Amino acid sequence: MPGKIPKDFITELLFRTNIVELINRRLILKKCGQNYKANCPFHDDNTPSFTVNKEKQFYYCFGCNAHGNAIDFLIQYEHLSFIESIEELALMHGMNIPFEQTTQHNLYFKKQTLYLLMQKMCKLYQENINFTNSAKKYLSDRGINKKMVDFFLIGVSSFNWNEFCTKLKINKIFEQELLTHNIIAINAKGYKYDRLQGRIVFPIQDHHGRIVGFGGRTLNNILPKYLNSPETYIFYKRKQIYGLYQVKQKCSKPLYLLVVEGFIDVITLTQYNINYVVSSLGTATTSEHIQLLFQNTNLVIYCYDGDEAGKNAAWQTLKKALPYISETKTLKFILLPNNEDPDTIIRKEGREKFQKRINNAITMSKFFFKNILKNVNLSSNDDKFYLSARALPLINTISSDTIRIYLRQILARMIGILDDDQFEKFLYEKEIKKKYRSHFQIKYTPMRILISLLVQNPSLSKAAPEIVKFQKFKLKGLPIFLEILQTCLDYPNINTGQLLELYRNTKIINILKILSKWDHMIVKKEIQNMFLDLLTNIYNKILEARQEYLIAQERIKGLTINEKKEIWSINKALSKK
The missing domain is CATH 3.90.980.10 (DNA primase, catalytic core, N-terminal domain)
Known part of the structure; x- marks a missing residue:
């Protein structure tokens, strides 16, 4: 196992990383006020609910709750481990990872x-x-x-x-x-x-x-x-796409990726200026291949030989891809004539005719029903039952509500079921989900608001008063606040993404993540005033609790000289409220 990576190195790595640039290389971000928005890559998202904040170096999806810093994004989007995501960022910035207690066996x-x-x-x-x-x-x-x-x-x-x-x-x-x-x-x-x-x-x-x-x-x-x-x-063959690096050298965000079977096919088509050509190393398509392709484009076109083996391979690919299809991510298919492959046919037909094959590629839905209807007699009730039993489990693997309902409606018409209310039910179901999400809220307390303001705006630590006077008091949430405050003071230029990274794998990381994306509904220009007011109010409550304790002690057994001085100073402080 590798040695431990110093936290200071990870903080420096995140400091050098612009999360907006990192994500924009993979998604299409659009400026929206102080934030950037996109359709969320982690769930079926019809409207942009994925938000990236440059100042906080943090992303959050209001739809599926995905959130985090640059490291979290690489872990979630590219399916990397924590160490692999650090390696990725280090490579981007030309930095070597200074593992602690390293050995050459790492x-x-x-x-x-x-x-x-x-x-x-x-x-x-x-x-x-x-x-x-x-x-x-x-x-x-x-x-x-x-x-x-x-x-x-x-x-x-x-x-x-x-x-x-x-x-x-x-x-x-x-x-x-x-x-x-x-x-x-x-x-x-x-x-x-x-x-x-x-x-x-x-x-x-x-x-x-x-x-x-x-x-x-x-x-x-x-x-x-x-x-x-x-x-x-x-x-790892199941994760590697041949030619993708060359495609990305020409265009960082290709309009589509054309997937062929062999190395020579990729090279020949590229030579004929058929761009965006890749191959899955001659192996069967895996779910990792499909996810990698969709990370780089919204449209993947598979090109197979037109013989039975090619048709079967295309069908297997479609079945594997169904869970990853959405309104923005889809597949098309090209089936070549028998005994032809991309290398041979482009030499016979030329570039223009091959480009027409690409332009006229079969859509996902057409290809799906073309295959699912093989050997099915729609005039036979038994065949209709068989069709339904075969098609529905595949359709149900699609995560997109819209596409799933659309394909179900086509299937329903084929087998003679005309359910006009299906779409209404779908809209109602989605509305219920939205209502459920909107009612899921955290209870507002002064301490939670205080911590959330600090986590979302670490620079507030510079405006906070001396924290020594808080440390001896007991109040729920106070130790967490004081620890975060001290961390912000130790790292004066820290942002939200870096702050959360310092607490990865600690007991408090979950509550910090929740508060980092919590909508406290305070306008930006009032945030510092609210922070200081809350801090003052909490401190006064602590003083009042201590005052009550000392008064009770005085009635029972009297106070020491130091305790009398303390209650005098408390009374003086509270009189200024």
């Missing part, structure tokens, strides 16, 4: 070593093309030009590892590192070999451009035809 350092080794191997594969005529011929025969070879960092691995080492002057230390990290292997006879030997090599890059793995295409018909490098700490 996962973080293993990953950094792997990134370095993969980068070196990529350069070696690229250089090796100059020594390999069969690779040059293969690329030339496929019509792949030098620009694409360089853009996609295409290389080649030799059939013989020792020959590869000799040509490219690989030393024994580097070779041992490759063995240690399972990039190359030793067979039963003791010979070292590259797992991608004798193959054209396609480097696979993450969204930062780092090499995380390789795909290989055989040059001499050795099976399998295509092969990916083994999974490692940095390479």
Whole structure:
């Protein structure tokens, strides 16, 4: 396990991160007063309820209650772990993570070593093309030009590892590192070999451009035809999309992503200026792939061969994607003629005709019912029952209320059920949900308002009086307030996002998160006055409680000299109210 990350480093990381810029790279934010708004990425959101505050470095959704700082957003949106989100931000700012009590066995350092080794191997594969005529011929025969070879960092691995080492002057230390990290292997006879030997090599890059793995295409018909490098700490096939880095180099927010099956398909279409082309490494589409694609665009178009295998693959993809479809995120499908793939057909038809195929792609709803109606006779009641039993469970996986109801209505008409009240019921149901949310409120108390004002506006700590005089008194919520106040004083320029990060995994983080997004309904220009008034009122209540205690003690057994001085000072303070 990695050592602990110093809190000061995390605070500095958040200080350097502009949460508006971070989120705007992933969502389309629109300025709205002092905040930025968007449709929430975490729930089915018809109207923008996702708010980002630059001053507080904090986001909050009024619909689903999602909230947090830049680290929380990466955890929720990109499904990263806490450590991975820190790594992501550190990489953005060119900072190394100063783990406490680190050892070279830490996962973080293993990953950094792997990134370095993969980068070196990529350069070696690229250089090796100059020594390999069969690779040059293969690329030339496929019509792949030098620009694409360089853009996609295409290389080649030799059939013989020792020959590869000799040509490219690989030393024994580097070779041992490759063995240690399972990039190359030793067979039963003791010979070292590259797992991608004798193959054209396609480097696979993450969204930062780092090499995380390789795909290989055989040059001499050795099976399998295509092969990916083994999974490692940095390479998971179910989460990786080939070509996405190249797409994002051209356009940070692509209009759509066209998903094809092979490396060559991606490269050839890109060469023909069919932009936004990616591939899922020749593996079956996973839910992680779909989520990653939707994080980068609102429209994903899958292109499959038109044979039965292609149609079945498209149907399986649609079923996996249904839970992630919404009013703003949708799929389309292209089914090519039999025995054609994107690489071959664009060479026959040209760019314009292929672009027409993209423009005329089958919509999600049409493709859904086209497949669900296979072998169904709508004149048969039994077939109608079968259709309903088959379609409804799939439709019900869709999170979007609107799309789910729409598909149910189409299904109802197909099987002869005309329920005109369904939409009215839907609207009523949504209204009930809204009312329920609006009635869910926290009870207002002076201490809760005080803490919420401070959490949402940490700079108020500079206006607070000396806190020493508060510390000896007992009042519900006071210890939390004093601790937060002291933290704000210790970090004079801290914002809400940084403040919450300092209390991650503590006992009070949940109450702080609730209060950080609590609407206290106080206009901005009155916030400081309200804060100071509440502080004064709470202090006076503490004094009154202490005054009553001392008066009672005086009646029972009398007061000491110090207690008499204390009650005198309390009386004096309260007389100024």
